[in-house]
Amino acid sequence: MTVYVNGRFLAQPISGVQRFAHEVLGALDRELCRSADLRDRLGPIEVLAPRRVETPGWQRLRLRHLPGGAGHLWEQGPLWRASRDGVLISLGNSGPLRHRAQIICLHDANLWDIPEAYSARYRLWHCALRPRLARRAAALLTVSRYSAKALADRLSVAEARFRILHNSADHMLRLPSVPDVPARYGLTAGNYLLSVGNRSPNKNLRALINAHAACGDEVPPLVVVGGNVPGIASQAAAGDRVIALGRVPDCDLRGLYEGASAFVFAALHEGFGIPPLEAMRLGVPVICARRGAMPEILGDAPLWFDPHDEGEIARALRGYLYLDREMRRKRVGLGQKQAEKYCWRESALTMAQVVAEMLHGLAPRKEVAQASGLKLSVRPIEPLF
Numbered sequence: 139m140t141v142y143v144n145g146r147f148l149a150q151p152i153s154g155v156q157r158f159a160h161e162v163l164g165a166l167d168r169e170l171c172r173s174a175d176l177r178d179r180l181g182p183i184e185v186l187a188p189r190r191v192e193t194p195g196w197q198r199l200r201l202r203h204l205p206g207g208a209g210h211l212w213e214q215g216p217l218w219r220a221s222r223d224g225v226l227i228s229l230g231n232s233g234p235l236r237h238r239a240q241i242i243c244l245h246d247a248n249l250w251d252i253p254e255a256y257s258a259r260y261r262l263w264h265c266a267l268r269p270r271l272a273r274r275a276a277a278l279l280t281v282s283r284y285s286a287k288a289l290a291d292r293l294s295v296a297e298a299r300f301r302i303l304h305n306s307a308d309h310m311l312r313l314p315s316v317p318d319v320p321a322r323y324g325l326t327a328g329n330y331l332l333s334v335g336n337r338s339p340n341k342n343l344r345a346l347i348n349a350h351a352a353c354g355d356e357v358p359p360l361v362v363v364g365g366n367v368p369g370i371a372s373q374a375a376a377g378d379r380v381i382a383l384g385r386v387p388d389c390d391l392r393g394l395y396e397g398a399s400a401f402v403f404a405a406l407h408e409g410f411g412i413p414p415l416e417a418m419r420l421g422v423p424v425i426c427a428r429r430g431a432m433p434e435i436l437g438d439a440p441l442w443f444d445p446h447d448e449g450e451i452a453r454a455l456r457g458y459l460y461l462d463r464e465m466r467r468k469r470v471g472l473g474q475k476q477a478e479k480y481c482w483r484e485s486a487l488t489m490a491q492v493v494a495e496m497l498h499g500l501a502p503r504k505e506v507a508q509a510s511g512l513k514l515s516v517r518p519i520e521p522l523f
Contacts, residue, residue, distance in 0.1 A: 146232075189203065272293040423469050
């Protein structure tokens with residue numbers, strides 16, 4: 139039985155959800171290259187994409203262009219028809235409703251927790267789609283215990299149905315360390331605060347910018363990296379000492395992190411939160427909102443603040459810069475140790491185990507159906523965990 143992957147993410151701008159899909163599949167491909175046993179257990183894996191894209195360096199995963207439109211219409215039509223004879227992995231919050239052997243990853247409950255961050259059209263579709271997908275999926279994935287609980291409450295499914303596939307920051311170590319990157323953007327290394335994330339109201343940029351402005355010259359300039367994402371409401375950064383760089387290539391991102399005096403993350407709701415983990419992995423101290431999954435993911439490393447209190451954000455910005463060298467060194471060490479707990483390889487292997495369990499559960503039924511000449515109708519199998 140073939141395993142298919144919903145490759146719609148390959149045609150989208152890279153944000154957290156797309157990063158997750160790219161990295162988990164890349165790690166899975168590397169494991170398939172190493173392990174003949176894993177290849178035997180999973181069989182062929184084909185990634186179906188709605189338009190022609192460059193192969194992301196995979197050796198074992200097969201990429202196939204599947205024409206027939208784009209977006210949700212492509213998922214509900216061509217993708218479903220092409221994958222209905224096998225198991226389908228959908229890693230980006232959506233997939234075909236009629237596929238009954240689908241493993242789907244839902245990343246967070248932000249759609250309900252902060253609806254103003256999404257366009258009305260996006261909200262209308264996904265509020266109808268995701269509960270139905272959750273009930274019909276053969277297996278559910280998410281990225282943190284916090285998200286599992288929040289999604290279970292919103293979707294009326296058991297929290298125990300979710301298998302956790304954490305994000306990671308390992309990908310940052312594959313990028314070259316280029317010390318002159320800040321200078322190329324007109325920045326002075328060690329003399330700016332950095333924040334990374336798309337320009338959604340969820341990222342709370344307005345409160346962060348206001349708090350930064352209240353600090354005056356006590357704190358360095360604030361550099362904001364990230365662009366707009368289709369379907370997500372935009373919130374532009376503006377301020378006298380705020381430098382909005384928009385999207386930057388991955389090859390520059392590591393240098394911008396490593397040149398920052400500290401990283402600031404003011405998000406209101408996060409199912410995981412990759413950027414602060416990236417900063418910690420690279421030895422950059424983190425100042426972070428104590429909300430969503432952030433305490434679960436980041437542990438004791440950051441200096442915390444309430445993102446709804448601009449005064450507290452300002453105090454955190456000032457407070458971190460006045461820490462002595464030993465305290466900064468301690469927080470950086472805690473951050474690196476915490477970030478090392480997360481690994482794309484482990485998430486890929488967890489996903490492979492879910493796929494293998496599903497294939498094992500479906501294979502006997504398929505053989506019986508073929509032997510009897512009956513058409514196989516796949517229904518949700520019992521939770522695998």
